[in-house]
Amino acid sequence: MPTLSGIIGFDTQVMVDWCLAQVNLHDRLFGAIIHPSLPSQSALLILRMSALPRLDYLTRVLPPSVLNAAMVSFDAMVLQSVIRKLQLPSPLSDEAQSLLRLPIRMGGCGIRSLLSVAPAAYFGAVAIAAPFILNTINLFTHAPPEDASPSLSSASSSSPPPPPSPLSFPLALTLLYSLPISRHLSDCITNLKQVGIPSSSPLLPPNTPDFWVLYGNGKRGLQKRLSQIIHTLSYDDLRLKTRDPLAKAQFIACGVKHSGSWLNTVPSSPELFLMDAHFALAVRLRLGLPPQEKLPLECKCGAVLKTDPAHFLSCKLLKRTIVTARHDMLVRQIASFVRSAGGSVFIEPKYLEGKRADAQIYFTSDISLMDVQVTHPAAPYYAISTNIASTPLGTARSREIAKHSKYDKQAKSEGASFYPFVMETYGGLGKEASVFVQKIGKLHAETSSFPINRNTFTTKMVKLLVLRYRRGMH
Numbered sequence: 001m002p003t004l005s006g007i008i009g010f011d012t013q014v015m016v017d018w019c020l021a022q023v024n025l026h027d028r029l030f031g032a033i034i035h036p037s038l039p040s041q042s043a044l045l046i047l048r049m050s051a052l053p054r055l056d057y058l059t060r061v062l063p064p065s066v067l068n069a070a071m072v073s074f075d076a077m078v079l080q081s082v083i084r085k086l087q088l089p090s091p092l093s094d095e096a097q098s099l100l101r102l103p104i105r106m107g108g109c110g111i112r113s114l115l116s117v118a119p120a121a122y123f124g125a126v127a128i129a130a131p132f133i134l135n136t137i138n139l140f141t142h143a144p145p146e147d148a149s150p151s152l153s154s155a156s157s158s159s160p161p162p163p164p165s166p167l168s169f170p171l172a173l174t175l176l177y178s179l180p181i182s183r184h185l186s187d188c189i190t191n192l193k194q195v196g197i198p199s200s201s202p203l204l205p206p207n208t209p210d211f212w213v214l215y216g217n218g219k220r221g222l223q224k225r226l227s228q229i230i231h232t233l234s235y236d237d238l239r240l241k242t243r244d245p246l247a248k249a250q251f252i253a254c255g256v257k258h259s260g261s262w263l264n265t266v267p268s269s270p271e272l273f274l275m276d277a278h279f280a281l282a283v284r285l286r287l288g289l290p291p292q293e294k295l296p297l298e299c300k301c302g303a304v305l306k307t308d309p310a311h312f313l314s315c316k317l318l319k320r321t322i323v324t325a326r327h328d329m330l331v332r333q334i335a336s337f338v339r340s341a342g343g344s345v346f347i348e349p350k351y352l353e354g355k356r357a358d359a360q361i362y363f364t365s366d367i368s369l370m371d372v373q374v375t376h377p378a379a380p381y382y383a384i385s386t387n388i389a390s391t392p393l394g395t396a397r398s399r400e401i402a403k404h405s406k407y408d409k410q411a412k413s414e415g416a417s418f419y420p421f422v423m424e425t426y427g428g429l430g431k432e433a434s435v436f437v438q439k440i441g442k443l444h445a446e447t448s449s450f451p452i453n454r455n456t457f458t459t460k461m462v463k464l465l466v467l468r469y470r471r472g473m474h
Contacts, residue, residue, distance in 0.1 A: 063184035107254035124223030249389035342447030396430035
């Protein structure tokens with residue numbers, strides 16, 4: 001019987017069919033997402049923030065055994081929508097699908113699989129409801145005292161009453177363990193163990209009876225914690241399976257802070273907008289796919305493109321053309337941030353002797369020199385020859401050290417601080433670049449007539465930098 005946006009009953013097949021019908025109700029939503037008039041950037045935000053949560057409620061109130069078929073169908077609809085919207089290769093490789101479904105903070109695209117988290121969702125929901133379930137069982141197995149009368153205030157209270165101990169009531173135990181919910185819990189525990197959660201985990205009871213002892217008083221936050229463990233296990237499994245050093249460097253670089261900020265950016269103004277072609281190429285880069293299908297076997301420089309699909313980001317033939325244009329664009333963008341915050345900027349100041357830094361910047365309290373560089377962690381030099389890319393932001397750090405040796409002497413002669421502003425091709429900012437961004441945010445907070453939250457300004461600045469880089473790389 002459908003009720004409260006879910007369904008209850010004993011006919012499992014009827015419940016399975018109802019769940020499949022609920023999935024099919026989303027055909028119009030997915031049709032709107034892949035419509036050509038909807039920008040890809042907005043489409044993926046709607047998919048992640050609106051479409052995926054539509055069935056979250058069902059994963060909490062219905063057991064995985066009932067939902068499995070519906071979740072498989074829904075996950076397939078989501079995957080096909082992404083493939084069609086971004087014109088990705090079909091079928092998508094297992095590695096690319098795994099990356100697509102990983103959280104953004106782990107180097108993925110955040111298009112999570114509901115099938116993989118359904119057991120954690122149901123398990124967590126039952127843990128929250130456990131005290132209410134136990135007290136309901138108690139009502140059926142114990143007669144109330146003769147002088148007990150229901151109170152309006154107690155009936156309307158939302159807080160659960162103190163749960164009884166089911167272990168002390170054999171009749172209650174018999175009734176509890178005979179209910180379908182106990183069988184569903186047993187299935188959830190088995191499923192969670194199968195995906196890799198250790199039996200020794202304090203979150204996972206060894207069996208169903210121990211569940212009611214462990215969570216009889218109720219427990220919130222279990223779904224989130226279990227889902228995090230599941231995602232971490234998927235991340236570790238994918239990292240161990242990745243043998244190619246270039247793919248491994250890309251995987252590590254996509255997991256650093258800020259690398260996925262463009263996926264969370266709402267295109268609320270023109271400067272925060274990515275064209276469909278640019279967005280699709282950025283997703284391909286994040287998934288380790290070639291920038292387009294049917295590439296030639298070799299680059300003009302002689303590099304084999306099949307083994308290095310992101311070669312164009314480090315090709316030596318592009319250093320004085322596209323790479324220089326991208327570099328200059330980032331310098332101008334950073335300079336505009338400084339000026340909007342109240343500082344003064346001189347780009348490539350002619351009065352400096354020798355090799356000039358990209359900019360000399362006057363803050364309210366000091367003078368800084370800054371030099372910008374974009375580095376590609378998955379270049380063979382960093383990923384294979386030196387293995388620097390095996391450490392998160394390792395390539396950025398190596399370029400920071402090189403730039404300090406090049407410009408520190410000049411900065412000292414000018415009485416200035418030097419900041420190497422190094423950005424990785426996958427979106428990560430070097431440590432000193434992040435410090436410099438925070439410095440601009442602090443200046444804005446001190447000088448602006450209409451100050452906004454410093455962290456808000458800094459976050460927006462980072463997102464704009466990453467987005468401008470994304471535009472420049474194509």
